[in-house]
Amino acid sequence: MVRNPYFDNAKYLAIVLVAVAHAWEPIMEGSRATRALYMAVYTFHMPAFVIISGYFSRGFTARPEQLRRLVSGVVVPYLVFEVAYTLYRRWADDAPWQAFSLTDPIYLTWFLVALFLWRLSTPLWRALRYPLPVAVLIAALASLTPGIGQDLDLQRVLQFLPFFVLGLSLREEHFRMVRRRAVRVLAVPVLVGAAALAYAVAPSLRMGWFYRSTSAQELDAAWWAGPVATVVLGACALVLTAAFLALVPARRTWFTVLGAGSICGYLLHGFAAKAVPYWGLDATYGVLLTPWGRVGLTVVAAVGVTLLCTPPVRRALRWVVEPPLEWAFRRPDARCPADAAAPVTVPAQAAVSRR
Template identity: 25%
Template sequence: MDIQEEKDSSLSEVNYDTWMLNLRFILILLVVIATGIEPIMGRFGVMENLHAWIFIFHIPLFAFVTGYFSRHNLLGRNGWASLCSIAVQYVIFQTLYSTVDVLFFQVPQQKHSFFIPYLMLWFLVAHIGWRVLLRIMCALNIKHPVLISMALGVVAGYLGGDGSWLSLSRLFVFLPFFAAGYTVHPRKLLVLSSGSSRLVQGALSILLLAVVSLLAWHGTPDWLYGKFTYAEMGTGGTTAALSRIGWYLLQAAGSLTFLAFIPQKRSIVTNLGSRTLYVFLLHGLFIRSGIRLGLYEYVRQPADLVILGAAILTITVILALPQTRRLTKWLIEPDLGGFSRMGRQLAVRWRPSRMLKKL
């Protein structure tokens, strides 16, 4: 057996769902880290560099892995039921976070509106938009949805107004990564993340972190957030479009290199990765409470960062445990009942392909 045959054999043994679940847990851990270090970034320059490095790939990869798992329930009746479920989650948690913010967090200049998602809840709104747009592309038999999505992401930057309104900017900016997760088979990525190639990828990812540090990239660039229009970032014309394409290339490269750190075998990380929704929706309550209670005022020395890191890891793991799911499922995954039946009825009565034929 030659080297190429051995490589193909090892790839055939990989369970792609396992790899993606491992990726999902590591990504949600990075989400909590990025949120958890924001209050003290001004005190530690290294935290600003870490924050910028994380933002290069963690939202694109989260959109990618979300697109991958949407293969199971994007179309048909299950697709409509999933859309209803995400919409209900958004209404519940937008109400919850806004209420707690008014009563306890009291974040300065925080807007409270169902049209302005609170913190990380923009991802739920964008997820709804991604699913709707991919359904339309499937109905139209679009052959290159990733390229079409990139074009939409570039053009969306020229929209006027506030890019955070209904997360429209982020919806279009990160649509290509969701489309890639839905259409690109993980096997193609595993070819790049196996054997010696994996070592090269890991080295390049660390090099990217070093470059961020050397450039004194303090504060995450607005381009990485994806929430601002070109006008809000003070640019426009052809330069803006070329800049977005350049950032797309950097984020794609950063995402591919980071995959080298993702384990491919089933472990406790895999099990935790199956419950990241709970971490995503609940971790903000802990971070905001820590800020409001003044706990971050005690993070002054480098040694304190170790304690903060341990606290972040502990919160992430606890929220991903099955016990947390049992306690909070009524809130996060409520029994939709009538909503599910309505979704199934809509799936029968409103089929994009049938409607398009009538146009």
């Protein structure tokens, strides 16, 4: 399957934004500018990932080969890194009480649970006449429903669902539209304006709205604020995602090859990001809380996640993120028409921020 350099570029740039935002998280208090940038990035970086994931899930029909790929590329990495991050927190954060749980995703592993559930539901969304309005309604209802609980991080799964469904509805020409010259020209002032707006509201707006992991009531807001936030933040996310995608180069660049390894960068960078709060590095090294310290940490995060996306790291982690599981599944039976007729090509795995 020929890879499209545009999407590899988008995935790499998006994972850099994820890593940088995670690096800002423990050091942004006391810096209105850092908090504003964090808020602006959080508005669209995960929606962009989810939209791309939905786009590459359009062909998912639950064929046997696709289910095997779903297990090897999503379920296995989730199980491995759920255990790894639990052990890491027990050790680095001196938190022996941190329980192992298959249903309560820790930190960034929530995205793998969400991707698994979204992709399994793809045939349903493809069958509906008006899938996007239905998904928005579900997200709005979730935002005003406290007590969904931590199981499978369903609050976040449901609130991000519209972006996945939107990705399922997109075609290649839609991405060509956002790369038109007029859109690219507008993208820069849109992103700058978003940063300025974030700076204006940074002191008063709670970040919980952007994480989409809690209901309105749990954020001490009126119940109706949940659906309103779903629509308003969703619209902002779409505008900023379009601006981001407009600026992504369509040609092959030096970082195009890194897009294929963005899943490695996503899963591994969290260990470095969590080292700062777990080990109290921000308190020990006060320089991290200075402007130059924040800039330095930003550069380190961007360079670090870039290295984690390189082909050698991808090859080293293949046993986790792309394990060969032929031994675990029955071979397609020639006597079974469903298996015999199933094509062997599958859509490319779209790689994927706060717990």
